[in-house]
Amino acid sequence: MGNRTAAKLYIGFYMLYLLTMTIMGKSSLGSMELIIVAWSAVYMAKVLFSSYAKPLFVRGVTLLLTLFFAYTVLALMEGRIIYNEKHGFNITGIIYFRKIALSLMPIFAFYYFSMKGYITKRFMLSYLFPFVALIILSFIKQRNSALAAKEADEATVNYGYEILTILPLMVFYKYRTIRQQMLMWLMLFLILFCVKRGAIICAGLSMSIYFFFMLKHDNRRKNYKAYILLIVAALVAYFALDWMFQSSEYFVERVDKTMEGNSSGRDFIYEFFWYYFLDSTTTKQFLFGGGAFETLFLYGLYAHNDWLEIAINQGVLGLSIYVFFWLTFLQLCLKCKSDILVKTALWMLFVFFLLKSMFSMSYDQFTLYSNIVLGYCMAYNTDINKNNKHAKRLSTSMRQWRKRD
Numbered sequence: 281m282g283n284r285t286a287a288k289l290y291i292g293f294y295m296l297y298l299l300t301m302t303i304m305g306k307s308s309l310g311s312m313e314l315i316i317v318a319w320s321a322v323y324m325a326k327v328l329f330s331s332y333a334k335p336l337f338v339r340g341v342t343l344l345l346t347l348f349f350a351y352t353v354l355a356l357m358e359g360r361i362i363y364n365e366k367h368g369f370n371i372t373g374i375i376y377f378r379k380i381a382l383s384l385m386p387i388f389a390f391y392y393f394s395m396k397g398y399i400t401k402r403f404m405l406s407y408l409f410p411f412v413a414l415i416i417l418s419f420i421k422q423r424n425s426a427l428a429a430k431e432a433d434e435a436t437v438n439y440g441y442e443i444l445t446i447l448p449l450m451v452f453y454k455y456r457t458i459r460q461q462m463l464m465w466l467m468l469f470l471i472l473f474c475v476k477r478g479a480i481i482c483a484g485l486s487m488s489i490y491f492f493f494m495l496k497h498d499n500r501r502k503n504y505k506a507y508i509l510l511i512v513a514a515l516v517a518y519f520a521l522d523w524m525f526q527s528s529e530y531f532v533e534r535v536d537k538t539m540e541g542n543s544s545g546r547d548f549i550y551e552f553f554w555y556y557f558l559d560s561t562t563t564k565q566f567l568f569g570g571g572a573f574e575t576l577f578l579y580g581l582y583a584h585n586d587w588l589e590i591a592i593n594q595g596v597l598g599l600s601i602y603v604f605f606w607l608t609f610l611q612l613c614l615k616c617k618s619d620i621l622v623k624t625a626l627w628m629l630f631v632f633f634l635l636k637s638m639f640s641m642s643y644d645q646f647t648l649y650s651n652i653v654l655g656y657c658m659a660y661n662t663d664i665n666k667n668n669k670h671a672k673r674l675s676t677s678m679r680q681w682r683k684r685d
Contacts (some may be wrong), residue, residue, distance in 0.1 A: 284403065287393040290319060290408060294386070294648050295414060303343060304419045313382050320385035322394045332395050335662050340608030341384055344643065347601050350570075351594060352377035355572040362576050376572045383646040390655025399474065399656050401452045401621075408449060411649055412463060415443055419470050434528060440479030441640065442470045444632060445650040447486055448625035452653075465516060478639055486628045493624040546584055546639065553579070553588040561595075569595035586637035602643075606634060615661055620655045629654055 297312045327333055328342065347593040364371050393399045419439055446467060453460035464487075471483045519601045536550040541635035556578065557566070574593045575583050583589040613630050629650055636642045645655075 283376055284393075284398040287403070288638070289389075290389055290393070291648070291652070293319075295410065296417070298414055298648065301351045302414070304422050305487045307401070310378070313378055316379060317381045317385055322380070324385055324388035327388045327392050332662075335612065335658055337612045337658060338391070338607040339386075340605040344605045345381065345384055345603050346596060347598055348377055348380045351569075351572045353548040358571070362573065362574060364576070371576060372575055380644045383644045386648065386651040387646065387655055387658075390652045391658045392655075394656045394659030395662070397535065399652065399659075401656075404449060404652055404656060405452055407455075407652075408463070411446055411449070412466070415446060415467070416470070419443065421475075421658075423473070434475065436475040436476055438476060440474030440476035441482070441636065441645060442466050442647055442649075443471050444479055444486065445629075446482055446648040447490070448628045448653045449649055451490060451625045451628065452621050461512075465628050468517075469520065472520060478636070482515055482635055486632055489628050489631060490624060493620060493627070546596070549579065549581060549584055550588060553583050553585075553592055557588070557591045565595060567595045568597050582641065583641055586642050601677050605643075612658065612661060617656070619660060625653050626657050626661075 293312075294316060295311060297316060297634060300312065301309050324342075327338060333339070351371040355376065360373060361602075362371050419437070422439045423435075423437045427433070429435070430619075444467075447464060450460055450464050450467075453463065467489070468483055471479050472478075553575065569590075570577070570592060573582075573592060575581065576588055578592065583592060586597065586602065590602050592603075605616050609630055613623070613626045618625055633642045635647070636645065
């Protein structure tokens with residue numbers, strides 16, 4: 281399939297999967313997830329067995345996926361299986377790897393489409409409003425489910441992190457300032473209504489990065505606009521938080537717990553896994569871990585920290601590969617110097633997912649919205665593009681975008 285048909289079909293099916301999950305629930309979508317993983321694997325192979333495999337980040341993601349795949353094979357050979365009481369189904373090696381593959385493998389598909397010139401800024405932004413509509417629908421569904429489960433008027437909605445991943449895509453709406461700001465603030469309000477403390481902190485940090493680059497790189501003619509936007513943003517944030525404090529007892533309760541150091545039991549989880557890793561593992565377990573989803577066998581819960589999760593499951597070997605993954609991600613961010621929008625989006629993604637890896641799960645939480653931006657930024661930032669016949673589409677798209685301002 282030529283032109284953009286392949287990219288449109290891939291994105292369309294992924295959106296259909298997300299919509300179906302919103303309506304029917306995740307438990308009935310195993311076959312759709314496997315299709316996306318298999319489809320992504322095709323593009324992963326196309327990248328790895330071509331000159332497109334040059335970026336160091338490609339190797340970082342590949343090595344991390346290889347690690348999890350190897351431990352999945354071992355889990356299947358051992359017949360490892362455990363019942364997850366929280367979600368009501370058995371965790372097997374297939375389910376373990378499918379979730380991780382669904383998170384990381386699409387990066388290769390979007391990178392491939394971008395290198396071919398199928399995905400440009402204009403193309404990405406043509407999906408922005410459908411993405412926003414899908415996010416709003418998912419937020420409403422998940423919030424209603426959380427309220428029903430808690431039988432209360434307010435509850436924590438875990439969807440806040442996923443909403444956050446669309447903010448880097450909105451960065452490319454820079455030259456449509458009013459619409460961009462309205463969409464960003466809409467997403468930030470949804471995150472606020474999720475009452476997820478980690479998501480709110482990450483949102484504040486992501487917006488700080490956005491305004492930092494906007495103030496630093498806007499020319500003098502436009503700089504006053506940036507300062508006005510920053511002032512308006514600060515006022516909106518102040519009044520939004522003030523309104524939440526006045527109208528939401530649950531929000532005030534969550535803030536008070538945060539100030540008191542209440543981490544929803546994470547401190548006990550972290551302490552258990554940290555001391556287990558240091559004091560209770562054999563040499564083999566210390567170096568290579570206890571195996572896929574070992575944390576569930578030990579504690580009945582995931583570690584809610586990527587580093588501890590990998591330390592218990594894959595040991596020092598896994599930690600070394602995970603460190604390499606983040607170093608390649610950092611190198612990708614540092615390497616970007618020519619395009620401020622790409623640079624801003626990359627740093628927002630890097631800081632968000634790195635921070636999330638420390639108090640939640642990150643490597644299995646990359647989304648459609650983050651991956652399309654990451655794949656495009658990788659392609660734009662790749663040296664091969666200088667000699668790629670489709671590279672002109674990427675750079676020309678940016679020049680045309682700027683002329684509209």
